[in-house]
Amino acid sequence: MTENQFLRQIARQLLAGQLKAAADPHRPRWHLAAPVGLLNDPNGFIEHDGRYHLFYQWNPLGCAHANKGWGHVTSTDLLHWQHEPVALLPTEAYESHGCYSGSAVSDEQGRLTLVYTGNVKYPDGSRTAYQCLARDDGQGGFEKLGPVLDLPQGYSGHVRDPKVWHDGRQWLMVLGARTLDDKGEVLLYRGDRLDAWTLVGPIAGSGRGGLGDFGYMWECPDLFPLGDRHLLISCPQGIAPQGEYYRNLYQCGWLAGSFDGEHFAHGDFHELDRGFEFYAPQTTLDSQGRRLLFGWLGLPEENEMSQPTIPYGWIHQMSCPRELFWQDEWLCQRPVAELAALKGELTSFEGVVSEFPGIAIDSAWLDLTLTGAGSLWLGTVAELIWQPGRILLRRQNWLSGEWEERSAPWLGGRITVLCDCSSLECFVDDGRQTLSARYFPGEKPQLSAGDAGEGGKICLNHWPLAA
Ligand code: FRU
Known part of the structure; x- marks a missing residue:
């Protein structure tokens, strides 16, 4: 041409x-x-x-x-x-x-x-x-x-x-x-x-x-x-x-x-x-x-x-x-530091997994301090799982419908998750490990309580992100 x-x-x-x-x-x-x-x-x-x-x-x-x-x-x-x-x-x-x-x-x-x-x-x-x-x-x-x-x-x-x-x-x-x-x-x-x-x-x-x-x-x-x-x-x-x-x-x-x-x-x-x-x-x-x-x-x-x-x-x-x-x-x-400029109003939660009320994550910044073991759903097609020493990201494959999993070592430090309509980027232990994924949760996905594992507690800071 x-x-x-x-x-x-x-x-x-x-x-x-x-x-x-x-x-x-x-x-x-x-x-x-x-x-x-x-x-x-x-x-x-x-x-x-x-x-x-x-x-x-x-x-x-x-x-x-x-x-x-x-x-x-x-x-x-x-x-x-x-x-x-x-x-x-x-x-x-x-x-x-x-x-x-x-x-x-x-x-x-x-x-x-x-x-x-x-x-x-x-x-x-x-x-x-x-x-x-x-x-x-x-x-x-x-x-x-x-x-x-x-x-x-x-x-x-x-x-x-x-x-x-x-x-x-x-x-x-x-x-x-x-x-x-x-x-x-x-x-x-x-x-x-x-x-x-x-x-x-x-x-x-x-x-x-x-x-x-x-x-x-x-x-x-x-x-x-x-x-x-x-x-x-x-x-x-x-x-x-x-x-x-x-x-x-x-x-x-x-x-x-x-x-x-x-x-x-x-x-x-x-x-x-x-x-x-x-x-x-x-x-x-x-x-x-x-x-x-x-x-x-x-x-x-x-x-x-x-x-x-x-x-x-x-x-x-x-x-x-x-x-x-x-x-x-x-x-x-x-x-990058510039990303903080997209943050809207802060909402916080601290407590056991089963009491987590759920919050919108179509476009969001999540800072998570997690203890014990447990999991959180990211919409209905992805799940973040924590266990002593390990972080796992599961998702449902959009083609096969099967669940698949990736994992990384975790020293117990903060986990930041950036969500944007069809992507997740997890920064584990302040970025020592990252886990990135596309996922297709449909409209208005929520972060919601998953498995309440042993001693599972969440301390969450949540900001909506808007460009
Ligand atoms: C990597 C790659 C490169 C190539 C380009 C073509 O994804 O295969 O090696 O230059 O994509 O689009």
Whole structure:
């Protein structure tokens, strides 16, 4: 499709579909979702010239994984987003099957520059990928500068998702990759310019010298300093479940270590989120020195054609904006401080589970101090269960009708739950563990008393959230 054909179709979809999408009772009140169509990974997250820019993988023409371009929103507070003209559409031969994920930087002249993957699929099922540049054209759009990097030797066509930063001396880039013998890796490149890159080598992944047998593909890497460490976040694919670990189709996790500009010496892999849907996160360092993160509250290939939002012409949403902390040798995530501005009037409860009266949670912030054991219902399709040392989130799968469960260790600290019409984000022990999920509770879900386990007591602070 040419750009003009694309734009005409997008205009048609938006005019016909925006009000329908907005009328969905499961539409988030304050989380970011695409106006119509499918949203997946956060891309190009950056604070530039006093505004936060967030781009996202977007199929503006439908709810399937197709026609991937980059949607674009901007904000000054990370909460109220202004939709900007679509940033990238797959109109060129080198990106014929999608302008895939990537990042944004301010170039040497301070111009907002996007680095993304041009994805090309061939009729025989094979594919290739190019890492490409596009630069702010000063008129709300982006001028494509074309490919700057081809596939490296020994790798399949699955090399993508460039995350680029400047270390004060040079540009650095990490890429997700799959070798020709199906090992997932993170590749490091360096360059003096954004259009000339040299491969340094793999810095983490499956296989010898890495984590051993640990997935056939690693997507969406992100490497950054935090506290006295470097953290590498990435999304390995092809890891079998082990007990309560790795229960989702694909994983998203972190490695902590030290990075000397060439090598990354790191410890074990830990899941970034222990819930049902969380994938492809991206971070940025803002002007206040905060390491901020957005994740996609979805997973590739998960029950997609069945979500109750599809009849309304949209699917998927972002996580809330989170701030990262390195604390007690662990990666912690908390909702950004700005979110408190959405809080309405406080209602509190303290007492045993059976006396809990119930309260609306369609859009709410819950701070829970829990003792003993017990459970609370989140609408009728999800349940938060606490036991000494463990937190469990159960939900009824919207496709199969079956109940499924995720769990995480719990040190007994505060649990914050953010609810928004069709999403739950639980921050356990002040963000040492998070459990995120989509759920489809219908209109007006309530938090209500569940099992009164042994000594189960609740101390709840509840605020409605309104954007
Ligand atoms: C992760 C991902 C990326 C890719 C993009 C395509 O969800 O598969 O690896 O760039 O989505 O939309």
